Amino acid sequence: MDFFIPLFISGITFGCIYILIALAFNIVFSSSNVINFAMGEMVMVGAIISSILYAEERLPFIFTMLFTMIIVALLGIIEYFVAVRPLRRKNATLISIVIATLGYSIVLKMLVALGIGKEERSAISPLGDNPITIGGYNILPQSILVVGLTIIILLLTWFVFNKTMLGLSIRATAFHMDGAKLMGINVEWIIALCFGVGGGIAALAGLLLAPFSYASPWIGLTYGIFGFAATIIGGLGNWVGSIVGGLALGFLEAFATGYIGSEWGEGIALIVMLLILFIRPSGLFGSQEVQEAGEN
């Protein structure tokens, strides 16, 4: 157990981070069918802005969190209008649009590196660095914060998407764009909003993971890839899938590193992703429609 519990804590903490990133991927995908490859860089921007505001400027945590999420949400909305919408209007293929999001991610990365700085910044946890001891095991307060905020975000998005008019509009847009337009829904803004919400949630993931190590302009790619892998494992466009995919990836990584060997950790996590894709191309919870929509 001395071995199992710490691995479990590591797995669930980073599983939650992957859940948030997968959720961000899914929110954007479900409204627009676009896989937003700038997501990893949004995580990075979130980590950097929050460490500047909270660790360096000592602003209140709640303010830091909201401000960071809003700024990155705006970056997401800008992404839609700069990189995605112009291509959609030209009836560009989905592949071109996805490549454009990749371009936007490089712009983000270089802007941060050159404008804000290339060095690694330390981030601090609002709950402090001293581990809490529960039953003889050390748990970082930040891990608890990660799990707590992930649950809150999941509940919040579930509520908005299933119980509000806005959520209904988003789902209508995802279901049938032209139909939604005819119903008087401003489809453009709904999609832009989803890019924003995706950015905001990705920023939260960045804010939460930075205190475990550091924030630098180069951390985005890894989290983009792992967040995307979690999305794929769970199934594109499926929210339950985000949860299962994120946790599966977090645990796989931690346990494979611990029990099989460190050189296998990431490899095994990604091999499992491939296996799932071979057996169920639409992911564990993905529906066939999503797959077809993706092919259009």
Place this chain on the structure above:
Amino acid sequence: MKSKMNLVFVALLVLMIIMSGCGGTSQESGKASDSSSQNVAGKETGGDEDEFVIGLSGALTGGSSALGQPQLHAVQLAIEEINNSGGINGAKIRLISEDDQANPTKGVTIAQKFVTKDNVDAFIGPTNSSVALAMAPVFEKAQVPAIMAIPTNDDVTKGKKWIFQIDATSKTQAEFFASYVAKKKMKVGIIHDTTSWGEANKKFAIEELKKLGIEPVAVESLTVGKNDYTPQLLNLKKAGAEILVAGLLGPEAAVVSKNAKQINYTVPIVGPNALAQSSLIELGKKDVEGMVFTSIVDPEKPEFKKFQESFNKKFGYIPETDWAPLGYDAVYILKKAFEVAGHDKEKIREALENLNNYVGVSGKAGSTISFKPDDHTGLKADAVGFLTVKNGRFVKYSEK
């Protein structure tokens, strides 16, 4: 339709280029990206005036920029000093710097540009061994002398006529900390990153420990840039490692120390000079106090102290670790060669090969840099010492 789409892509690309250009000049490190424009201006007016051109490449952005930036600054400082004191027999040195982002492919492109378009007299850089290994054949083929000051991989100069190294190689460093570990009589664990540099460190650490009759109880690897290395540390703890040899760069070593503390695993950590980056202290804070690493700077050496002073005056920060002094020495070693050989590259190479007992700012007090026709590595075991972290600063390590 399609052509319009292409237009958007081109526009996007142009935008990216402009943005990266603008960002560079507004920054304190802007000189790096400026140099290319200076270069163009220099080309137009040059020609009638004799000048020596040095090409420099290094990781000026990216994770290894903590090595590349100080080296660039030190090279700029040395060139300024030389030019202000009469240059090389009256001729000035001009620097062209490029950012290889620690990317071997970019490195090769830059090397080719230096030897064909810029026609440099000599080359300094890069910062990373993987890039050095990729660039070396270009300079060999073009017959341009290259001083690869920072890379430590032992293969960089092996069998090469035109390539020179200054930093103590990975093997030399491993020898040094292996003997330190052996004296401790503790069970040894190894943790390293999966870059080619990290793998080489692991290999040499295992080899050198073996020579001293020590078998590591566990060897763990990690991917650069992840936020949690608890699983690896749990394995090392389970295997009973009492001291860790770390083939890591600064930021990862900081995270490892932090994670170790979280699982109540407090063991000494030793490793090569690449651990000694300012980021180690900034990120690791209290957790990295007492970490020990090899280093080719000697905080008490007068030449090094003087260098730190003039560096601080120009750039506003004090270089405490190995990277800046290595770049600085590379320029002065080239100066010596230029003075006797002029622009004749073969003669520059010969002059470098005959460099004997050069006292640089790098290296432990009393050590010197020499090259021989069959040995192009500069600093040897006698130049290596230990640094440690004390009260948030890099200081000389002394055994209590």
